[in-house]
Amino acid sequence: MLCAxxxxxxxxxxxxxxxxxxxxxxxxxxxxxLRHDAGDRFEVESAGTKPSIVRPEAIAxxxxxxxxxxxxxxxxxxxxxxxxxxxxxxxxxSARESCPAFFGRAKKLHRDFDDPAALDGSEAERxxxxxxxxxQLRRYLSDFAAANPPDTIMGR
Numbered sequence: 001m002l003c004a005x006x007x008x009x010x011x012x013x014x015x016x017x018x019x020x021x022x023x024x025x026x027x028x029x030x031x032x033x034l035r036h037d038a039g040d041r042f043e044v045e046s047a048g049t050k051p052s053i054v055r056p057e058a059i060a061x062x063x064x065x066x067x068x069x070x071x072x073x074x075x076x077x078x079x080x081x082x083x084x085x086x087x088x089x090x091x092x093x094s095a096r097e098s099c100p101a102f103f104g105r106a107k108k109l110h111r112d113f114d115d116p117a118a119l120d121g122s123e124a125e126r127x128x129x130x131x132x133x134x135x136q137l138r139r140y141l142s143d144f145a146a147a148n149p150p151d152t153i154m155g156r
Contacts, residue, residue, distance in 0.1 A: 012150070013040070013041055013042055013043045013150075014041065014042050014043070014086040014087060014148065014150075015042075015043045015045075015083075015084065015085045015086050015087070016034060016042045016043065016044045016045070016085065016086065016087045016088075016089060017045050017046070017047060017080060017085045017087070017088045017089070017103070017106070018030045018031055018034070018044065018045070018046040018047075018088075018089045018090075018091060019046070019047055019048065019049065019077060019088060019089070019090045019091070019095040020046075020048055020049075020090070020091045020092040020094075020095045020115075021048055021049050021050050021092055021094045021095055021115075022048045022050055022051060022052040022074065022117065023046055023047050023048025023051045023052070023054075023074040023075055023076075024048070024051075024052045024053055024054055024055045024058065024074055024117055025054075025055045025057070025058045025115065025116050025117045025130065025133070026091045026092060026113050026115065026116070026133060026137065027046035027047070027048065027091055027095075028046055028054050028055075028058050028069055028072050028074075029058050029061065029062055029069070029130075029133070029134050029137055030046065030089070030091055030137045030141060031044050031045065031046035031069070031072070032062050032067045032068075032069040032072070033062075033065075033067065033134070033137055033138050033141050034141045034144075034145070036065075036067045037138070037141065037142065037145065038141075038145040041145065041148075041149075041150045042145070045075075045080065046072075046075065047075045047076060047077040047079060047080055048074060048075065048076065048077065048095070049076075049077055049094070049095050051074040051075055051076045052074050053074055054069065054070075054072050054073065054074055055116075055117050055130075057116065057117075057126050057127055057130040058116075058130060058134075060127060060130070061127065061130040061131050061134045062134065064131070065134075084104060084105075084106070085103055085106040086106060086107065087106055087107050087108075087109060087144075087148075088103045088106045088107070088108050088109070089108075089109045089110070089111075089144070090108070090109070090110045090111075091110075091111060091112070091113050091137070092112055092113065092115060093112045109144070111140055113133050113136055113137060113140075114129065114132075114133055116129040116130040116132075116133045
């Protein structure tokens with residue numbers, strides 16, 4: 001028990017900011033996924049360059065996995081001005097192009113995912129795209145977490 005507590009104190013969670021344009025779908029799902037799957041190793045936030053609302057389809061798609069993002073709110077990237085992050089992950093080309101430079105020494109990662117909020121189709125078609133993007137995000141973030149093992153004070 002003492003060893004487990006000591007190891008816990010020695011581990012440091014890395015700070016991750018996930019960005020997209022509206023902070024309504026992709027970045028919200030990514031925040032929920034990484035927090036759920038690796039929240040013991042990463043402190044996760046998300047934001048948008050033009051924040052709007054969290055899409056109900058994103059909430060529904062995540063609920064299917066038992067992950068509740070209904071309490072999330074769409075945040076502006078400006079809310080994080082001056083904060084330090086270890087990683088800034090952009091999940092759309094638009095956010096990468098307008099990603100503020102104030103994230104300093106953060107390692108910047110990028111992958112463009114389809115925007116499920118942009119689909120103008122039936123409810124079933126929209127939800128199917130949200131599910132597909134959710135699953136792609138989960139695979140991408142799983143690879144990210146595997147490639148970035150936790151640091152410890154001794155290992156730094």
